[in-house]
Amino acid sequence: MSNVRDKNAGNGCGSQPVTPQSDQKDIKTPLELHACMGLNACKGHDRFGTNNCAGTGYCATQQHVCHTLNNCAGQGGCGLFGDAAEQCKPGANDCAWQGSCATPIQAERFGTLGANKDKSVWLLARELFEQRMNKSRRNVGDSPYPAGPPQAWLMSLGSYDSCGSSGDKSCSFGFNSPAENTQELVERSKRDLADTVKACDCDKNDD
Amino acid sequence: MAKGILKNGATRVTPENMEEALQQAIEIEIATLPTYLSTYYSINRTPKQKPITAEFTKLFLDKGDSEQDAVTKAVEYSTKIMVFANKAGANIMSVVVEEMLHMSLASNVKQALFGNPELIGKSPAIWPAYLAGHDPQFPINRAKLSHDQLETFKLIESPKPFDKKVLGATALPYLTIGDFYKGIEDCINEFYCDKECYHGDRPQLIPDRGYYAQNNIDTLYYDKKHKPVFENAADAGGLVHVFDKDSALKALEIIVEQGEGATELCTKNSEYDDKSDHELAHYDKFFLLQKELGEINREFKDVFGDKMDVEKHFIYNFADNAVTTDYPATIQAVSTLTNAMYAYLFIMSQACYRADSHTQYEIFMFGIHKSMLWILSSLCGEMTGFNYIAPDGHSYTATATYEEYKFSSASSPKSQIIELFNKAVAAYDGIAYIKQRILDLPDVTQESFLGETKTSLMA
Structure with missing residues (x-):
């Protein structure tokens, strides 16, 4: 089973990014607008324009703060806000401003309603992305981070803000390790992913 | 049935006054929002734990604890504050979302039977406010979180007649919202x-x-180990399309059960309002929150002494029923914009009952949702960053006042909101980040007769 841990520091939340290199800059004009790391369809379509193939991109090419603030189809981050059906479609919303939550989708984010409640949003987004690519007869490479970009890594690239008033998703009051909490979330979500996708299909059909 | 069930003094709902009764139901739901929202925004859900821990560490050291014990105990007690503050916020927000649901359900019933649910200009104009037609009357304040404020919340949601001692009232006939x-x-x-x-x-x-959506990130809190705890259950009821007697009764049943507790669905635990027995009814949520607030106050006084004011760590000092005119010019500008946004919510909500399906969707998703989550919420939060001296000579934290803002008929409400934003941002540039969100709002008229229009609402 893949771990959330960072490749260097072994801490899923407070890690240093392995790449990009310090001289890599955000591309000015993204070739494709997508919601997050590992959800790009083609070579050179990530935030830095350097990825080799589908699904291996480093980060979102678009960024928005939250629910209904996205400008294009396929940019909705999902989780945190939105109804059950909407939260089953991370990175797969049909229309501008329909996304359920902010992008990029950090590894720590969980759904708040429906089949993906209290489960990883990024893993569901990646699964739906792989299904779309499979339908299009495309090969998909590994995501740089197997469970999505840790919040600390996103913050190291610049300001990163997630939604809501209930506080940081990656946090400790002194009685837990944030990395272990995220690891538990990821493992539980992976274990249940097939069932989640199946249940989400029902939610979508209800929509 | 108690006397005076309707504002006009009628004692019984009949076909002759049914339309009025349903409108009154809508207004009861609207009247609860400012008081719940005021209290919600008085809570700092995520106070900074480090300085609280440092303060407590010093207090334990002063009491003679070893450094290690002092730090361990300080973390324990600061965590109690972190969890409770967030829980109190989640608790009240979980009720707010259901009150908005109730407004919609009552509006659906009126729309199906008579049409024309009226939502604009129905917020209480005078505070303390009184629930329309409630017997006996009791004052409702826009106020910070406190034992007394939660007592008022319990009266609003009470499934039982009030104890006469509570109100100091004589033997008046009692009426609950459920009645x-x-x-x-x-x-x-x-x-x-x-x-x-x-x-x-x-x-x-x-x-x-x-x-x-029954739950969102604002209706949950994190426990001691930072695991999310969800306040609302997914099966606690949602919107109902009203098209016959059964659907009308179902809509009304959800309102009563969420507020005062299920009476038939949950035979095991009638205080729950969902089939899975996970979600407490509003009355019980407030009852337990009040109990927990009392316990945390007592516990901290026991540990740190009578001078300990634990509430100062997570409750802003709002003045009761603050009004915009109490504020200095800078705060007034932001407060006025906030009131206009609050009023626009109801203009958009009413428009949803006059619009074709796609227009309604655009108004709701890109107007109402966006306003609540990314404009109004931001403004209410920004208001708590201001302090001022009130007419009573005391210093308070400013709060959104939810006063009725009357838009001029000379231009659209949206264009007036943009003007108010320009004035407010000139006075306080800390709200510059919401400019695009305001510009993206749908342009809904006060009359909101949108059914046949093909003019795009969206910028």
């Missing part, structure tokens, strides 16, 4: 059984369009 809705339900059962009475084709806020 009020029971009167409407009885009238429906007696006089509105025929499907022909219902116009389900009129625009309503209906399920499966993404309009309502």
